[in-house]
Amino acid sequence: MKIAIIGDFDPNQKLxxxxxxxxxxxxxxxxxxxxSEWIPTDELQGxxxxxxxxxxxxxxxxxSPYNSMAGALSIIxxxxxxxxxxxxxxxxxxxxxxxxxxxxxxxxxxxxAEHDPYASKLVVNPLSCNLKGSSLEVQITNTHSKAFAAxxxxxxxxxxxxxxxxxxxxxxxxxxNRFDIVGTDEQKGARIMELEHxxxxxxxxxVPQDNSTADKPHKxxxxxxxxxxxxYNTRNETAxxxxxQLQ
Numbered sequence: 001m002k003i004a005i006i007g008d009f010d011p012n013q014k015l016x017x018x019x020x021x022x023x024x025x026x027x028x029x030x031x032x033x034x035x036s037e038w039i040p041t042d043e044l045q046g047x048x049x050x051x052x053x054x055x056x057x058x059x060x061x062x063x064s065p066y067n068s069m070a071g072a073l074s075i076i077x078x079x080x081x082x083x084x085x086x087x088x089x090x091x092x093x094x095x096x097x098x099x100x101x102x103x104x105x106x107x108x109x110x111x112x113a114e115h116d117p118y119a120s121k122l123v124v125n126p127l128s129c130n131l132k133g134s135s136l137e138v139q140i141t142n143t144h145s146k147a148f149a150a151x152x153x154x155x156x157x158x159x160x161x162x163x164x165x166x167x168x169x170x171x172x173x174x175x176x177n178r179f180d181i182v183g184t185d186e187q188k189g190a191r192i193m194e195l196e197h198x199x200x201x202x203x204x205x206x207v208p209q210d211n212s213t214a215d216k217p218h219k220x221x222x223x224x225x226x227x228x229x230x231x232y233n234t235r236n237e238t239a240x241x242x243x244x245q246l247q
Contacts, residue, residue: 001232002054003036006044006075006092007061015062015090015161015207022209023059025217026225034228044071052078056235057085057200057228062161062207064091065114073099085200085227087220090162093193093203094124097166100179100195105170114164125167128187134160138183138191138206145182147192147202150223158191158206165205166190200227 003023009016016038023036036059045068058079066072076099079086088096094112101110101123111119113126138156140148148154166174166181171190175181183192183204195201204220212218 001032001034001056001228003034003057003059003228004052004055004075005036005038005059005061006041006072007038007063008040008042008067009038009061010063013063015210018207018209018212019059019061019089022212022218022221023225025212025214026222028214029217029222030225030229032225032229034225039075041066041068041071044068044074052082052084055084056232057224058087059224060086060088060092060095060203062090062092064094064112066091066095069095069098069112069115073102077103080195080198080201083199083231085224085231086202087200087224088203089207089209090160090205093205094162094164094166096201096203097124097174097179097193100174100177101170104177104179105173112164123167123170124164127163127165127189136160136185136206138185140183140192142180142182142194145180145192145194146200146223147182147194147220150219152219158204158208159210160206161210162205166193199231200224 072095076096098110098112101107107121109121110123112124113122138158140154178196180194181190182194185191191205193203208218208220
């Protein structure tokens with residue numbers, strides 16, 4: 001099994017190292033043989049057709065602005081449409097929002113304020129309060145969500161490192177189109193979003209990997225790995241059945 005971590009790896013970036021560690025923690029817990037590799041965003045558009053099919057999951061990393069916003073969005077679109085398990089944290093969350101706005105909601109000029117602060121359709125805009133470096137409580141509001149199934153709790157405390165989030169003016173449109181807000185903070189802002197009718201497509205404005213340890217792997221990252229494993233097994237079963245039918 002292979003996971004692609006989409007982002008521009010920086011060995012001095014704490015959250016990039018935490019992403020690697022969190023995957024390893026979860027990997028040991030579920031005893032998975034999954035491997036992961038970073039793919040720089042500015043290399044994505046130069047990849048050959050079909051390269052993404054070799055991966056069984058995508059982790060959209062923190063650390064925006066990315067070197068190539070278009071590259072990151074192209075993978076998010078593929079993962080959403082192809083139903084490949086995907087998790088995005090901090091900047092990953094923000095770009096999952098932008099991709100959905102442009103390609104599902106029909107807001108072709110949807111923008112990120114960090115990328116273009118003067119755009120007319122700022123679907124991702126500055127938060128009303130700076131959350132960078134904050135540890136805040138998140139209420140999981142949908143007990144039928146995959147996020148709740150992972151945490152098994154209505155309330156969790158997580159670490160934030162970003163200053164941008166979903167513009168509240170667009171929340172209703174996202175929910176109406178089944179990219180649901182399943183976790184909020186005390187200000188009722190969107191902090192966890194989850195796509196219905198997808199094996200695992202979850203974005204968190206916080207950074208769960210920062211709360212992961214070898215002794216206590218993060219529950220959401222572990223749930224992601226389990227979804228990757230399920231996707232891998234399903235794909236192999238389908239390929240095996242097809243091979244048998246052709247013989």
